[in-house]
Amino acid sequence: MIRVTLGGDELAGFGGDGPDRRIKMFFPVPGQERPAVPRAMSGGPVWPAGEARPAIRTYTVRRFDAGSGELDVDFVLHEGHGPAAAWARDARPGSWVGVSEPGGHYEPDPNADFHVVIGDETALPAVATVLDALPDGVPALAFLEVADAAEEQPLPATVTWVHRGDREAGAPLAEAVRAAEFPAGRGQAWLSGESACVKDLRKHLLDDRGIDRRAVYATGYWRAR
Numbered sequence: 617m618i619r620v621t622l623g624g625d626e627l628a629g630f631g632g633d634g635p636d637r638r639i640k641m642f643f644p645v646p647g648q649e650r651p652a653v654p655r656a657m658s659g660g661p662v663w664p665a666g667e668a669r670p671a672i673r674t675y676t677v678r679r680f681d682a683g684s685g686e687l688d689v690d691f692v693l694h695e696g697h698g699p700a701a702a703w704a705r706d707a708r709p710g711s712w713v714g715v716s717e718p719g720g721h722y723e724p725d726p727n728a729d730f731h732v733v734i735g736d737e738t739a740l741p742a743v744a745t746v747l748d749a750l751p752d753g754v755p756a757l758a759f760l761e762v763a764d765a766a767e768e769q770p771l772p773a774t775v776t777w778v779h780r781g782d783r784e785a786g787a788p789l790a791e792a793v794r795a796a797e798f799p800a801g802r803g804q805a806w807l808s809g810e811s812a813c814v815k816d817l818r819k820h821l822l823d824d825r826g827i828d829r830r831a832v833y834a835t836g837y838w839r840a841r
């Protein structure tokens with residue numbers, strides 16, 4: 617995981633605060649210093665003519681400080697080395713990247729009896745913002761799968777950390793969630809990570825744990841191939 621802090625006049629008025637805010641990021645293609653970025657128009661995005669289209673990936677607003685205008689994004693430097701991970705690995709002061717307006721709809725339910733938060737390292741930045749937003753005094757169970765102990769981070773809640781080691785992505789996480797005891801009552805769940813694991817655990821939360829489908833907020837973040 618590497619943290620990249622972005623700045624620039626274009627971030628003035630950026631609405632990035634809150635739990636689980638996600639942005640589209642536009643990465644320069646080989647030979648380009650600055651990526652092309654689209655203009656948002658009512659009929660859809662309009663791209664500058666004659667410029668190569670960037671690689672586009674989705675990332676989480678880990679922190680936005682309106683005072684300093686700084687935007688932190690945490691990138692997993694995964695083995696597949698796609699354009700986003702490669703850009704983060706090579707980024708230096710002065711490197712350019714494009715950022716969209718933030719989106720995201722998750723809000724903690726103030727009436728939930730307990731919260732469950734589940735993710736892998738790609739979801740760790742979002743999990744941190746989700747845990748920050750949970751109401752005090754309501755039980756919260758958090759499960760995070762990372763490669764090994766060195767990838768754990770301090771978070772504002774007690775977390776069950778599981779280590780992937782040589783196992784398939786998502787397998788240790790699915791085991792840990794299935795083995796856990798949940799509090800009684802009406803739960804709300806947030807989960808993200810490898811897509812097949814998210815699909816499997818969403819089904820587990822609905823079918824085996826009886827959590828209401830409207831209270832399960834699940835997103836596949838990446839696909840193991």
Ligand SMILES: Cc1cc2nc3c(=O)[nH]c(=O)nc-3n(C[C@H](O)[C@H](O)[C@H](O)COP(=O)(O)OP(=O)(O)OC[C@H]3O[C@@H](n4cnc5c(N)ncnc54)[C@H](O)[C@@H]3O)c2cc1C
Binds near residue numbers: 837
């Ligand atoms: C809403 C949302 C928020 C996200 N927030 C973050 C975030 O804050 N930080 C973050 O690091 N990621 C985050 N992701 C996940 C990130 O968008 C993907 O991991 C993305 O595929 C990375 O792009 P890339 O160009 O590096 O690799 P790609 O070109 O997309 O993929 C190249 C190869 O790498 C593999 N791969 C991709 N990601 C991983 C991975 N994590 N581990 C192992 N193999 C992988 C693919 O299977 C593929 O074979 C988020 C995704 C979503 C949908």
